[in-house]
Amino acid sequence: WGPQKCTALLTCIDLASGAFGLGYEGCSFPCDFVNMKKQNVRTLALIVCTFTYLLVGAAIFDVLESDNERKEREALQEMESMIFKKYNITKEDYAFMELVVLQTVPHRAGQQWKFAGAFYYATTVLTTIGYGHSTPNTVAGKLFTMFYATIGIPLGLVMFQSIGERLNKCSSMIIKQIKKMTKKAQIQATEMNLISVVITLSILIIVAGAAVFSRYEDWSYFDSTYYCFVTLTTIGFGDYVALQNNDALASQPEYVAFSLIFILFGLTVVAASVNLLVLRFVTMNTVDERKDELEALQ
């Protein structure tokens, strides 16, 4: 018995008891053995898990993308030298041209900072999606972004979790009604029922969203799905960004509305899933700490 075994065991018990809602009361036998508090062991176990996960992930991404990257670089170098030959551009001019091209990208999409675009930007800050399709260029804009995020992100977090919780409550009431009508013996909505609902809703939103985006943006259905996924997890790479074609921000108000509603409603469903599946693990240490304090008082 070493700390590692203890760690692994405790975390498994924790996660399992949390996931299945068991009334596990913390049999801390293995950890008394190494003289460590359950909360510390749990945190260490999570650190070990996460780093392992990062290392394994890095190895797999390396395998999946490295080859393609090398081939692509070679192809790009060839194309670059073609351009150089054909137009006989100087190195300095090419560097200048690169700068111009890179700075032109956001402008291609039409005005990014008129109201609709500014609202889109504010949404990506508040939700921490942060596509980066257009970013503040003035000092005032950057300063205000920092101030705006400091208040906005906690506000958004609390709001989405609050709606998410209400959504779960609402589906729990609907399930109860349905069970009553179909005269089931047990009319309470189980955890499993609720989980099925949020998973179904998440899939529905991504499937429907991907269909609309692939139509409006000229992306393949797979790429649209990837966009929806990257958006609703708030990763927001910015390799695919909606509303950046055909001056959509100014000329397609119904599509602008759809995109914003997709983000806000999608994040609500994600928040409902997090509220249902993840929040209990987030508060585990705090809950156990309170239990310890109560025990110490008795």
Add this chain to the structure above:
Amino acid sequence: WGPQKCTALLTCIDLASGAFGLGYEGCSFPCDFVNMKKQNVRTLALIVCTFTYLLVGAAIFDVLESDNERKEREALQEMESMIFKKYNITKEDYAFMELVVLQTVPHRAGQQWKFAGAFYYATTVLTTIGYGHSTPNTVAGKLFTMFYATIGIPLGLVMFQSIGERLNKCSSMIIKQIKKMTKKAQIQATEMNLISVVITLSILIIVAGAAVFSRYEDWSYFDSTYYCFVTLTTIGFGDYVALQNNDALASQPEYVAFSLIFILFGLTVVAASVNLLVLRFVTMNTVDERKDELEALQ
């Protein structure tokens, strides 16, 4: 008395009692008046607040950035036409060149998908920073990113919150020791003490991080601060991304290590702040819902 007044009042009471740790037991007088459950009113109030915040933010961003955007676009159009004149490039060739330039950016920074780069990428996925400085180009890479994020983001969230909680516990114990040694009457660490600690730590991390990044990346100190802020809030615009110059990923291992430790340690401090300041608001509805259930049982 309308629902709006009720909403505003209840939220203020909620937030105040939460923030100051008062034992507010939910005097629901104004909401009985409009026949709505406290939890629903609170969620509605949050939605109203957030939308107002988004609208106001959009208006301010519009004012701050619109002018600059217009000027910049005009300057860029001039530069573009200069290039066209000088080299007599065809429209098709220019479009082709743009594509080449845009795809070359990530390659400039050296190999993005060798182990160090892939680890950096995996970190931006797991933390939801998602700079987008390099994104998967193969279908397999995109698919694996979706799978990786589905497990990794909850894992990361739970880990950071877990360490954050431990960090608060740790500073609470240190404060207690210091108070004991200085023979204070009240030796328990107050909420205010803990808040001061996390705020001090956050500022320290950003100040120190910005100094290092501005040295290695050739950014101004202000831009470095903005980068640190955008990174630690997990917005991750990608307008500034560390490790993308001088082949840093391959040739400056100590700087790679610093950048990754900055992200991971910085997010821990942010998680400690969230754990201390925001988590109670996130769980408010759930806690009240449980209270209601207990009351219904009695």
